[in-house]
Amino acid sequence: MRVIFLIFSLLTTFLLVHCEDPYIYRTWDVKYTTLSPLGVPQKVITINGLFPGPIINCTSNNNIVITVANNLDEPLLFTWNGIQQRKNSWQEGTLGTNCPIPPRTNFTYHFQVKDQIGTYYYYPTTSLHRAAGGYGLISVHSRDLIPVPFDPPADDYTVFVGDWYTKSQDTLKKLLDTGRSLGTPNGLLINGKADGKTDKPMFTMKLGKTYRFRICNVGLKDSINVRIQGHNMKIVELEGSHTVQNVYDSLDVHLGQCYSVLVKADQKPKDYYLVASTRFTKKDITTTAVIRYDGGKGPPHRELRASSGGMALVAQPIPIHSLEFDRHAARPNPQGSYHYGKINITRTFRLVMDSGSTVGGKRRFAVNGVSHTDGETPLKLAEYFGVVDKVFKYDIMRDEPLANVTNTIVAPNVINATFRNFVEIIFENHDKSVQSWHLSGYSFFAVAIEPGRWSPDQRKKYNLIDAVSRHTIQVYPNSWAAIMTTLDNAGMWNLRSVSLERQYLGEQLYLSVLSPERSLRDEYTIPPNELLCGIVKNLPMPPSHSAA
Known part of the structure; x- marks a missing residue:
């Protein structure tokens, strides 16, 4: 009996050690396709013929293996926006x-969505390829043993909103390379399409x-209001x-950000518009998509309620303190500590962005006076x-x-x-436009967004109890934002402006x-x-990392 128990124990240990998490395999054919998102034929990056690209539907801890066939006529890279790549900046x-x-x-x-759930997306990072498409959803579902704090929805919809230019990415790149600006976008897209005023x-x-x-x-450039x-x-x-779970009648979604919202079909069965409009811009750009009730009759109202846009903050944006953790929900994010407010800050970075220089x-x-450039x-x-x-x-840039x-x-x-190290990063925006910043490899605690200039005394305004863990933060004009995180993910990680123009021209x-040890641990x-x-x-x- 003792021998049988020993064999069973050894077998169980072997299975626990050697059984890997499930794998998902995908093959992508990436190429240019002539499409007309805004009515003008142009080259758009498609993946397997799709724009937006295919959805990566997976579950927490899945291994994702994607073979990219680059059928463009130029070099290409993809990044997995918000997927933390634990120990794997490769x-x-x-x-x-x-x-x-x-x-x-x-x-x-080959990467793993380790201990993550939620809504993320991928996109190309080379040249100005992001202006040509090539993006798609990464939907990470919770494992069965980790409940989510709401009932399963009747369906799960993707809403990709974004501004768009009718010029090709090659033309836009030439504008920036010769010292000019991208200018005002030509329109907005919802899931690669514009203006849903159809049946x-x-x-x-x-x-x-x-x-x-x-x-x-x-x-590429603008914050967008969705309703x-x-x-x-x-x-x-x-x-x-x-x-x-706060309720809103409209939602500001800044560059690079992803939200999940629940919408109950509790109105008269007919058609309604999902409306997207630029926010805090001189020119208000709006587009729509049709939502239809099953069996409903009647077109949507042609009158679209204003987005409270314009350069002035007519309607106050969602305050950061209203976006708090659901304390009853599972917290799969492995980084740092959820007692972050009690950890001593090791290093503070105060990063100032302005309107640019020549x-x-x-x-x-x-x-802080340094404009990043990529080498060969x-x-x-x-x-x-080495x-x-x-x-x-x-460290050519000062903290x-x-x-x-x-x-x-x-x-x-x-x-x-x-x-x-446990670090504090301050983003101080001296420009007149809303900025948005993303940190790869980590989620961070967004503890404050306030007007004016930051000083150490401003720490009194921080939310040090239940700030949301996220990877993108907006910074309003003439305002500052503060985040905190533990640098516990070894690697080389990009901190970048999500504005394509600013990022391409050095704001990253x-x-x-x-x-300290070259260890696989x-x-x-x-x-x-x-x-x-x-x-x-x-x-x-060089020699491989040790297993110690």
């Missing part, structure tokens, strides 16, 4: 971490049922966090191969802005961060979070299929 898909996939070749990404519905609902709408702003005629929206999730006769955007050798590979001194210098910055430095902007930086070793380029292309491979 799969991050930015020019600071990876060599681009050459034209007419394939590359396979064809984009969404359908049945009277009495409740539906989940996953709303993401995948645009549904005659219906309220109950927020239940923001970027992977279940929130207190360097060599061309427009640039900078953070990714920063992550330079570190791994050739940092030939590619970049750490605090200088009082008088006269010259903008154009160079790779890399912070030498300390593994497991990287956090190099190195573990802290960071995965370089993948065997990693592309090599720049000065590391022909160098011998």
